[in-house]
Amino acid sequence: xxxxxEEVTYVAGLARLELDPEEVAAMAKQLDRILGxxxxxxxxxxxxxxxxxxxxxxxxxxxxxxxQNSLSQEKAxxxxxxxxxxxxxxxxxxxxI
Amino acid sequence: MEQLYSLSLAEALTxxxxxxxxxVELTRAVLARIEAVENRIGAYITVGQEQAIxxxxxxxxxxxxxxxxxxxxxPLSVKDVLCTQGMPTTCASRILESFAPPYDxxxxxxxxAAGAVLVGKTNMDEFAMGSSNENSAxxxxxxxxxxxxxxxxxxxxxxxxxxxxxxxxxxxxxxxGSIRQPASHCGVVGLKPTYGRVSxxxxxxxxxxxxxxxxxxxxxxxxxxxxxxxxxxxxxxxTSVDQPVPDYQAALTDGLKGLxxxxxxxxxxxxxxxxxxxxxxxxxxxxxxxxxxTVEVSLPHTGYxxxxxxxxxxxxxxxxxxxxxxxxYGFRDRNADTLKDMYRLSRSQGxxxxxxxxxxxxxxxLSSGYYDAYYRKASQVRTLIIEDxxxxxxxxxxxxxxxxxxxxxxxxxxxxxPLGMYLTDVLTIPNNLAGLPGISVPCxxxxxxxxxxxxxxxxxxxxxxxxxxxxxxxxxxxxxxRRPVIS
Numbered sequence: 001x002x003x004x005x006e007e008v009t010y011v012a013g014l015a016r017l018e019l020d021p022e023e024v025a026a027m028a029k030q031l032d033r034i035l036g037x038x039x040x041x042x043x044x045x046x047x048x049x050x051x052x053x054x055x056x057x058x059x060x061x062x063x064x065x066x067x068q069n070s071l072s073q074e075k076a077x078x079x080x081x082x083x084x085x086x087x088x089x090x091x092x093x094x095x096x097i
Numbered sequence: 098m099e100q101l102y103s104l105s106l107a108e109a110l111t112x113x114x115x116x117x118x119x120x121v122e123l124t125r126a127v128l129a130r131i132e133a134v135e136n137r138i139g140a141y142i143t144v145g146q147e148q149a150i151x152x153x154x155x156x157x158x159x160x161x162x163x164x165x166x167x168x169x170x171x172p173l174s175v176k177d178v179l180c181t182q183g184m185p186t187t188c189a190s191r192i193l194e195s196f197a198p199p200y201d202x203x204x205x206x207x208x209x210a211a212g213a214v215l216v217g218k219t220n221m222d223e224f225a226m227g228s229s230n231e232n233s234a235x236x237x238x239x240x241x242x243x244x245x246x247x248x249x250x251x252x253x254x255x256x257x258x259x260x261x262x263x264x265x266x267x268x269x270x271x272x273x274g275s276i277r278q279p280a281s282h283c284g285v286v287g288l289k290p291t292y293g294r295v296s297x298x299x300x301x302x303x304x305x306x307x308x309x310x311x312x313x314x315x316x317x318x319x320x321x322x323x324x325x326x327x328x329x330x331x332x333x334x335x336t337s338v339d340q341p342v343p344d345y346q347a348a349l350t351d352g353l354k355g356l357x358x359x360x361x362x363x364x365x366x367x368x369x370x371x372x373x374x375x376x377x378x379x380x381x382x383x384x385x386x387x388x389x390x391t392v393e394v395s396l397p398h399t400g401y402x403x404x405x406x407x408x409x410x411x412x413x414x415x416x417x418x419x420x421x422x423x424x425x426y427g428f429r430d431r432n433a434d435t436l437k438d439m440y441r442l443s444r445s446q447g448x449x450x451x452x453x454x455x456x457x458x459x460x461x462x463l464s465s466g467y468y469d470a471y472y473r474k475a476s477q478v479r480t481l482i483i484e485d486x487x488x489x490x491x492x493x494x495x496x497x498x499x500x501x502x503x504x505x506x507x508x509x510x511x512x513x514x515p516l517g518m519y520l521t522d523v524l525t526i527p528n529n530l531a532g533l534p535g536i537s538v539p540c541x542x543x544x545x546x547x548x549x550x551x552x553x554x555x556x557x558x559x560x561x562x563x564x565x566x567x568x569x570x571x572x573x574x575x576x577x578x579r580r581p582v583i584s
Contacts, residue, residue, distance in 0.1 A: 003461065008457065011457050011460050011461045011464060012453075012457055014460050015415060015419075015444075015456045015457060016422075016437075016440040016441050016444050017441065017444055017445050017448070017453055017456065017457065018441045018442070018445040019445070019453070023450075023453075027453075027454060030516070031454070031458060031461075033515075034407060034458065034515065034516050034519070035458075035461075037404060037407075037516055038407060038408060039404075040401065040404050041404050041474050041475060042474070044398075044478060044481065046477035046478065049477040049480050049481065050477070050480055051477045051479070051480060052477075052483060052530075053306060053476060054292075054532075055292050055306070055530065055531050055533075056293050056336075056532055056557065058293070058335075058336055060335070061332075061336075063332065071200075075199040076425075078197070078199060079195075079196055079197060079199075079425065079426035080424070080425055081423060081424075081428070081429035082429070088424050088425055090424055090439065091435055091438070091439050092435060092436065093435075093436045
């Protein structure tokens with residue numbers, strides 16, 4: 001068993017996802033198969049092999065610290081589900097104790 | 098006379114230049130075609146009729162004034178993962194259903210600057226995650242060659258729209274095969290450029306170290322034409338590479354003398370459909386007749402590509418998709434009392450099941466205690482896969498192989514088997530892990546009339562070789578003009 005239903009629920013919580021019990025059961029079964037398959041990576045001895053995070057060797061792309069055109073406040077807020085003309089409005093952040 | 102909507106870009110351009118047709122006529126023909134067949138295909142999420150006509154009128158004005166761009170008046174479509182100012186960009190997800198980007202992706206910007214007419218945004222697997230285009234919140238796309246079959250994914254809408262003549266050409270994106278595989282299943286040309294060749298600015302991120310945009314077209318020449326417009330350095334994408342863009346159409350020369358093609362034995366392994374193998378081997382024979390030498394090569398870690406990919410891509414996705422929180426854009430659950438509940442409820446309702454599955458795999462692989470066993474291990478195997486290619490390219494100029502181990506399958510056939518679906522990308526995924534350019538070009542049909550594509554891969558920034566090889570295959574086979582009868 002690579003992953004249990006409890007672990008699925010826990011990891012989903014980390015990713016801010018909520019699954020109903022049926023989804024958890026189905027997901028656990030599917031992830032177990034997928035991770036079981038992925039385990040074939042362990043057939044390979046990778047000691048001393050450098051990991052690759054980018055296929056091309058690229059360096060950090062710096063630019064001058066100068067003000068450039070950016071989105072206006074109006075445009076930046078235009079797609080917000082809730083806003084007050086100045087800021088994004090969200091439910092309360094600090095939860096009741 | 099041939100219908101206007103069935104023209105290639107190059108053919109349409111000639112008629113526009115000779116004044117035999119206007120951009121408005123061409124665009125109206127394409128819009129009428131969409132109207133006629135779209136209910137059987139489902140290739141589009143948004144069609145922008147009025148905007149398209151306005152852009153076509155503007156294109157006609159530019160041509161009259163003698164200042165036409167290289168794509169002036171050509172009706173194209175763009176995958177709904179590329180931001181378009183003033184036209185919704187949904188990524189085929191409920192979570193972005195009402196998102197109207199305040200800017201254009203660089204690719205879109207370049208198409209518009211070249212005078213292209215944008216007829217609409219094509220359907221796709223949600224957030225580009227899928228191989229069949231069944232993971233769309235707006236419905237599956239059907240294969241124009243046989244509407245009870247899948248069209249491939251995730252740029253399935255783009256491939257189907259080109260095959261069904263619902264646009265002259267399209268732009269898709271490829272993270273693990275998402276341009277090449279649907280191109281193969283729909284009988285069109287699909288080119289995935291070298292990572293860094295085309296700007297990712299405004300391309301909604303799935304797996305940032307793998308994503309790359311490229312053309313889906315009716316002919317190889319059209320792919321060259323479009324690549325010339327979209328390729329090039331962009332300071333807004335920090336992974337964009339500052340390297341000169343050659344004239345890709347100049348690479349389309351007859352004959353392949355002096356080129357050595359590698360045939361990777363692992364790409365013809367068990368599980369390959371005999372009809373696919375036959376069509377691809379016949380295609381290789383045609384390339385030999387064109388003057389190419391061939392050599393058997395080995396890419397020993399090919400069989401580990403899918404496993405490495407299904408750690409790396411979900412890991413990057415889990416991080417990229419953290420931005421969908423219901424705050425700045427996208428769907429928000431209005432009933433939540435607290436911020437945390439709002440995140441949870443909005444994301445749980447907004448994302449489809451495949452997207453959730455990948456976010457959870459990625460979060461798991463990156464979580465404390467598992468990082469070394471999964472993410473680091475997969476990234477090391479990625480190095481081994483890159484080494485395989487590097488060694489192969491010391492023996493040959495390009496690799497020729499199938500794109501997909503089978504022709505298109507029936508709608509619904511693999512939808513309840515995620516791992517089975519993932520494994521269909523076995524021949525396209527290693528290319529993305531190495532950041533190489535790859536092309537899918539039609540090379541035959543199965544006995545049930547479904548298209549089969551040949552994949553050609555080359556070293557970084559060698560798109561010209563791919564185009565030259567694909568061009569020679571295309572015009573010697575003479576099947577590029579074959580279009581489906583949509584039932």
